[in-house]
Amino acid sequence: MTKADTLLNDCFLHDKDRLRHAEALEILRSRIAPVVPTQTVALHEAMGRVLAEAVHAPQDVPLCDNSAVDGYAFRFSDHEPAGGFFQLRHRIAAGHPAAETLAPGGAARIFTGAVMPDGADTVAMQEDCETHEQDGKSFVIVPSGLKAGANCRKAGEDLTAGAQLMPSGHRLRAQDIAGLASIGMAHVNVFAKLKIGLFATGDELKRPGEPLSVGEVYDSNTFLLKALASSLPVEIEDLGILEDKQETVEAALAAAADQCDLILTTGGASKGEEDHVGTALTRLGHRHMWQLAIKPGRPMMFGQIGNTVVLGLPGNPVAAMVCFLLYGRPVISRLSGGEFLEPQRFQVPADFAVPKKKPDRREYYRGTLVTDTLGMSRVKKFQKDGSGLITGLREADGLIEIAEETRSVKEGSLVTFLPFSGMGLIS
Numbered sequence: 001m002t003k004a005d006t007l008l009n010d011c012f013l014h015d016k017d018r019l020r021h022a023e024a025l026e027i028l029r030s031r032i033a034p035v036v037p038t039q040t041v042a043l044h045e046a047m048g049r050v051l052a053e054a055v056h057a058p059q060d061v062p063l064c065d066n067s068a069v070d071g072y073a074f075r076f077s078d079h080e081p082a083g084g085f086f087q088l089r090h091r092i093a094a095g096h097p098a099a100e101t102l103a104p105g106g107a108a109r110i111f112t113g114a115v116m117p118d119g120a121d122t123v124a125m126q127e128d129c130e131t132h133e134q135d136g137k138s139f140v141i142v143p144s145g146l147k148a149g150a151n152c153r154k155a156g157e158d159l160t161a162g163a164q165l166m167p168s169g170h171r172l173r174a175q176d177i178a179g180l181a182s183i184g185m186a187h188v189n190v191f192a193k194l195k196i197g198l199f200a201t202g203d204e205l206k207r208p209g210e211p212l213s214v215g216e217v218y219d220s221n222t223f224l225l226k227a228l229a230s231s232l233p234v235e236i237e238d239l240g241i242l243e244d245k246q247e248t249v250e251a252a253l254a255a256a257a258d259q260c261d262l263i264l265t266t267g268g269a270s271k272g273e274e275d276h277v278g279t280a281l282t283r284l285g286h287r288h289m290w291q292l293a294i295k296p297g298r299p300m301m302f303g304q305i306g307n308t309v310v311l312g313l314p315g316n317p318v319a320a321m322v323c324f325l326l327y328g329r330p331v332i333s334r335l336s337g338g339e340f341l342e343p344q345r346f347q348v349p350a351d352f353a354v355p356k357k358k359p360d361r362r363e364y365y366r367g368t369l370v371t372d373t374l375g376m377s378r379v380k381k382f383q384k385d386g387s388g389l390i391t392g393l394r395e396a397d398g399l400i401e402i403a404e405e406t407r408s409v410k411e412g413s414l415v416t417f418l419p420f421s422g423m424g425l426i427s
């Protein structure tokens with residue numbers, strides 16, 4: 001699929017003043033499709049990458065029936081006639097299968113992971129058995145009470161030959177890498193990393209390390225967004241801070257569109273005369289979405305320049321983070337061949353009250369989980385709602401989501417909580 005196939009060029013601006021969150025998600029979901037090519041990588045480099053094809057087990061895992069414990073293997077049906085008294089015939093260690101079938105009435109000394117000898121189906125743990133030497137022969141006494149097949153791991157118990165382990169589009173986690181290793185895959189076909197170009201905009205911005213003059217602020221969003229994106233399969237390039245000049249913003253976006261799959265900007269997204277990202281996007285390409293009925297994050301925009309997707313995030317740091325998590329993360333994941341990711345949502349009693357909330361917009365507060373006297377979780381709201389307060393983001397465990405139609409929140413009522421850990425963040 002080419003990039004051109006995945007994005008249409010007509011404009012999606014609504015008649016309504018502001019798009020609702022669900023509508024914005026629907027626009028993004030319907031417009032975004034994978035744009036990156038595929039590549040083969042070594043398994044040890046595949047963590048966090050997105051599978052470009054489904055993976056099936058070429059053989060059973062485990063390949064053979066094997067013992068789950070160190071002990072003695074025998075045929076269950078022999079136990080009663082032998083009174084639990086077996087002559088020891090073989091010694092079978094992991095990696096050294098027995099060449100011969102176990103004779104009827106015989107038992108084999110066996111170790112965890114060793115292949116069950118033909119003729120045996122049950123293993124007794126060594127702690128439960130007694131051994132005995134007589135006339136130069138070794139015997140084992142196995143107590144009764146075991147079930148047929150006890151302590152024997154069957155071939156194919158983990159995966160049967162032909163079973164699908166993972167579909168195409170699956171993002172590989174540590175346990176998935178283990179699963180791929182368990183079927184013998186040394187290389188994996190994955191989607192290439194998405195190329196992201198990141199711009200901050202604003203004459204007031206200074207990079208950390210430089211002295212700050214009156215009227216200036218440090219550019220925290222570049223660092224915030226790079227760190228947020230680092231949990232996704234991307235190559236993100238910091239393209240610097242753009243001055244608040246239409247020509248500068250336009251030239252920079254045009255150049256980046258030739259290099260990147262996705263351009264992320266922060267700041268200059270609103271309606272002021274000094275906010276140039278929207279104008280640049282309209283001139284160079286198409287703005288499909290702008291002005292959402294959410295707080296924070298209202299000026300969030302989405303569009304394209306040629307085949308390059310552009311997400312214009314607001315400049316206020318809280319709004320930038322909220323918009324990245326709600327819209328940037330699913331878009332990046334989908335462009336990279338993965339799913340359009342939705343945050344995890346839980347219903348948690350509120351440890352706060354909001355007497356009056358504006359209708360028709362969805363609000364996101366910073367929330368911290370607390371435990372009440374009964375050991376039940378409740379969610380506390382960061383007191384200040386200001387969109388520039390990074391402290392609230394740092395204190396929070398996640399976001400509290402208040403629906404458009406909600407007019408007030410009573411203490412103790414259930415509210416929706418989106419933990420940061422359910423949006424790919426390190427907790």
Ligand SMILES: Nc1nc2c(c(=O)[nH]1)N[C@H]1C(S)=C(S)[C@@H](COP(=O)(O)OP(=O)(O)OC[C@H]3O[C@@H](n4cnc5c(N)ncnc54)[C@H](O)[C@@H]3O)O[C@H]1N2
Nearest residue numbers: 200218219220221222267268269270275298314315316319
């Ligand atoms: N007349 C209106 N004014 C504003 C509206 C509106 O609808 N009408 N929306 C407000 C909302 S909501 C937001 S959010 C902000 C965001 O607007 P911009 O995306 O244009 O952001 P800026 O004006 O460039 O900056 C806002 C604020 O954030 C600081 N900032 C910007 N970039 C960074 C950065 N990289 N690191 C740290 N801080 C940054 C900037 O200094 C400003 O204080 O607009 C409202 N206004």
Ligand code: MOO
Nearest residue numbers: 296297298319387
């Ligand atoms: O809604 Mo803005 O996004 O106040 O920060």
